[in-house]
Amino acid sequence: MKQARKFFLLIALAVMTTGCVQRTIKIDSTPQGALVHLNDQEVGRTPVSVPYKFYGVYDVRLELDGYKPLWTQEEAKAPWWEAPGPDIIAEAISDAHVIQDWHFDLEPKLAVSDAEVVQRAAELKSQVGAQNNESE
Secondary structure: OHHHHHHHHHHHHHHHOOOOOEEEEEEEEEOOOOEEEEOOEEEEEOOEEEEOOOOEEEEEEEEOOOEOOEEEEEEEOOOHHHOOOHHHHHHHHOOOEEEEEEEEEOOEOOOOOHHHHHHHHHHHHHHHHHHHHHHO
16 A cells, blocks of 8 residues: 555656746847847847746847847746746646747848038037037
């Protein structure tokens, strides 16, 4: 009888330790092909899927030629069954897959000619020069 109880206890323990929750952040952008940095780690180009371990706020940076760089934060929110308490059971008996879908719209850069940049630099230089003359 004791051997049967130990056997069933070992089987139950083996079953409970086989569960695993997979967590994935899927990042996409319009247009696609943007270089993605997640918490200052380059993770690929959109669309990209990244495994993660921890819920919480992530720093996201997207860069694509011809578009303004995007710096933002997104939160990977835990489902209810990942709250303390139910998470022990969920981790033990399920092969769940939590997916966070994040989509970002990139804005095109304004085309600025070299002449416009030189003109702005000259204006700024004259403003700084005028301020220096006033302070003397």
